[in-house]
Amino acid sequence: MIVTTEKLTKRYGDRAVVDEVSLSVRRGEVYGFLGPNGAGKTTTIRMLLGLVQPTSGSAQVLGEAPGTPRALLKVGSLIEGPGFYPYLSGRDNLRVHAHRRGVGRTHVEAALEQVDLVSAAGEKFRRYSLGMKQRLGVAAALLGRPELLILDEPTNGLDPAGMADMRDLVRALAAQGQTVLLSSHLLGEVEEICDRVGVISQGRLVAESTVEQLRGDTVLLIRADPIEKAHVLIEGSAMHGDVLHVRETDAGALVRTLVRADVDVREVRPLRRTLEEVFFEMTGAA
Amino acid sequence: MGSVKAELLRLWKWPATWVLIGVWLVMTLTFGYVFNYLALNGGTNTRDLSQQQLISAMQPENVGAAVVRGLPMFGGAIILVLAALAVGSGYGWGTWKTTLTAGPRRVSAMAGTLGALGIIVVVLVALTFVVDLGAAVVVATVEGWDWSLPGFDAVEALGASLLIAAMWTGFGVFLGVVTKGPALSVGLGLMWAIVTENLLRGVGSLLGPVESLTKVLPGGSAGNLAGAVGGSGAPGVLNDLSGTTAALFLVGYVVVFVGAATLLKVRRDLV
Numbered sequence: 001m002i003v004t005t006e007k008l009t010k011r012y013g014d015r016a017v018v019d020e021v022s023l024s025v026r027r028g029e030v031y032g033f034l035g036p037n038g039a040g041k042t043t044t045i046r047m048l049l050g051l052v053q054p055t056s057g058s059a060q061v062l063g064e065a066p067g068t069p070r071a072l073l074k075v076g077s078l079i080e081g082p083g084f085y086p087y088l089s090g091r092d093n094l095r096v097h098a099h100r101r102g103v104g105r106t107h108v109e110a111a112l113e114q115v116d117l118v119s120a121a122g123e124k125f126r127r128y129s130l131g132m133k134q135r136l137g138v139a140a141a142l143l144g145r146p147e148l149l150i151l152d153e154p155t156n157g158l159d160p161a162g163m164a165d166m167r168d169l170v171r172a173l174a175a176q177g178q179t180v181l182l183s184s185h186l187l188g189e190v191e192e193i194c195d196r197v198g199v200i201s202q203g204r205l206v207a208e209s210t211v212e213q214l215r216g217d218t219v220l221l222i223r224a225d226p227i228e229k230a231h232v233l234i235e236g237s238a239m240h241g242d243v244l245h246v247r248e249t250d251a252g253a254l255v256r257t258l259v260r261a262d263v264d265v266r267e268v269r270p271l272r273r274t275l276e277e278v279f280f281e282m283t284g285a286a
Numbered sequence: 287m288g289s290v291k292a293e294l295l296r297l298w299k300w301p302a303t304w305v306l307i308g309v310w311l312v313m314t315l316t317f318g319y320v321f322n323y324l325a326l327n328g329g330t331n332t333r334d335l336s337q338q339q340l341i342s343a344m345q346p347e348n349v350g351a352a353v354v355r356g357l358p359m360f361g362g363a364i365i366l367v368l369a370a371l372a373v374g375s376g377y378g379w380g381t382w383k384t385t386l387t388a389g390p391r392r393v394s395a396m397a398g399t400l401g402a403l404g405i406i407v408v409v410l411v412a413l414t415f416v417v418d419l420g421a422a423v424v425v426a427t428v429e430g431w432d433w434s435l436p437g438f439d440a441v442e443a444l445g446a447s448l449l450i451a452a453m454w455t456g457f458g459v460f461l462g463v464v465t466k467g468p469a470l471s472v473g474l475g476l477m478w479a480i481v482t483e484n485l486l487r488g489v490g491s492l493l494g495p496v497e498s499l500t501k502v503l504p505g506g507s508a509g510n511l512a513g514a515v516g517g518s519g520a521p522g523v524l525n526d527l528s529g530t531t532a533a534l535f536l537v538g539y540v541v542v543f544v545g546a547a548t549l550l551k552v553r554r555d556l557v
């Protein structure tokens with residue numbers, strides 16, 4: 001286990017912003033930490049990095065207590081937007097960070113290359129576009145080849161092309177075995193690049209599983225004539241207007257049953273709930 | 287130490303560092319030499335210094351006193367601004383977050399900031415000395431005075447200068463950490479260094495207890511140390527305490543400011 005938390009809780013006043021969250025991130029996976037605005041994602045991540053002390057509960061990062069040098073040196077992070085000196089160039093900012101992480105200059109160049117920022121490395125951070133700033137943040141997180149990469153909404157503020165670039169970068173890192181904990185409120189993003197997801201809503205972890213599991217079993221949609229006869233024939237089917245829904249994966253067997261009973265089958269297709277529907281169901285949002 | 291290197295790199299390349307140091311050097315030259323020189327050569331405003339005092343103030347051998355007398359108030363204010371900005375801006379820029387998640391312990395990160403600021407302040411005092419000495423030599427040569435280089439008492443004055451500078455640095459760092467931002471820390475710091483203590487001194491002439499208090503406040507202690515090592519003729523320089531007493535108070539302030547700032551930095555959540 002790369003990250004485990006045990007009933008991790010942070011209260012501000014009497015409001016639990018993070019409420020008994022127990023999650024786990026495994027080695028080599030891309031873990032999506034999903035939740036609407038204000039759900040407590042950033043606060044949880046801050047606790048994993050020792051920036052914020054939990055009110056109760058505990059966390060372990062790579063077997064260490066969060067915020068200790070042993071933990072921090074093995075973690076690269078980008079939390080709620082990049083924090084750099086505006087008057088320094090991208091490269092100088094990374095050099096400053098490299099001194100703190102105790103890594104040499106070659107790492108700086110390598111990280112710049114990884115995020116495709118070499119040509120703009122000499123420009124002042126202040127003049128960077130939002131996308132470049134974000135990429136520099138990822139470059140800083142990558143310095144010193146950390147075992148765990150924590151990215152808090154890395155696509156925040158990026159245009160679609162920038163988002164796609166960021167996803168490609170995370171996918172490329174994941175392909176090299178990099179463990180990534182990535183928070184997001186964008187379902188598509190998580191669906192596309194994450195192996196497992198933890199869904200947080202109002203401070204509580206409401207689900208933790210693979211994307212597939214979260215979507216639930218495949219439901220088949222059947223359009224047939226006469227539909228009532230099909231409904232009787234197929235056990236466990238449910239009428240939804242003029243179509244049937246049934247939890248079943250063997251479509252072939254279903255169709256054979258219906259055809260043998262002289263039912264005309266007009267359409268059979270899997271009805272997959274999108275992660276979006278699942279998400280809204282779980283988080284109780286509109 | 288990586289943390290010191292990191293902080294030194296970013297402070298060294300920070301335009302504000304050099305703007306503030308530059309402003310200070312121009313101020314010290316203008317008030318210490320240019321105006322005095324003009325006054326000496328037929329200016330109408332001779333402040334309340336006699337000709338002999340003006341000559342003595344500009345003598346190369348008294349350059350130590352020239353450095354130290356500027357630091358209790360205006361030089362100190364500039365150093366305080368530098369320290370408060372250096373620490374306070376990190377909250378808005380999000381660089382404290384980057385720093386505290388980089389690896390080193392919070393104490394080390396803070397030590398890095400203090401160490402690098404310390405080096406910058408030593409550079410500031412050294413540059414002040416060099417620039418003042420240059421100006422003094424130029425004036426002495428132009429005027430054709432018999433002059434000699436500063437002696438051992440310059441070392442004492444420079445030591446006092448560094449202690450005063452350290453106190454203002456600590457004050458600025460403390461304010462930056464407490465207020466978590468550059469604006470309020472600089473505002474409060476300037477207010478204190480230039481306005482509040484002077485107002486209190488004004489009140490002190492009416493109220494005895496306040497008067498004793500003003501002598502040992504940060505600016506008061508700095509002024510008294512500057513006065514004790516030969517500084518004179520500049521705002522903020524005082525002669526109410528012995529040098530040792532003033533120095534002890536300054537050391538106390540450095541310890542309290544730096545200690546409190548570090549404790550806060552280590553303990554407090556960073557959000």
Ligand SMILES: Nc1ncnc2c1ncn2[C@@H]1O[C@H](COP(=O)(O)OP(=O)(O)OP(=O)(O)O)[C@@H](O)[C@H]1O
Pocket residue numbers: 012017035036037038039040041042043044185557
């Ligand atoms: N220092 C603080 N004091 C009081 N409340 C806080 C503090 N920090 C965060 N909160 C509250 O905690 C809640 C969760 O904040 P958090 O930043 O963790 O959410 P998030 O999931 O990261 O949201 P987003 O997607 O908008 O970034 C918010 O309602 C926020 O107002």
Ligand SMILES: [Mg+2]
Pocket residue numbers: 041042043080152153
């Ligand atoms: Mg957030």
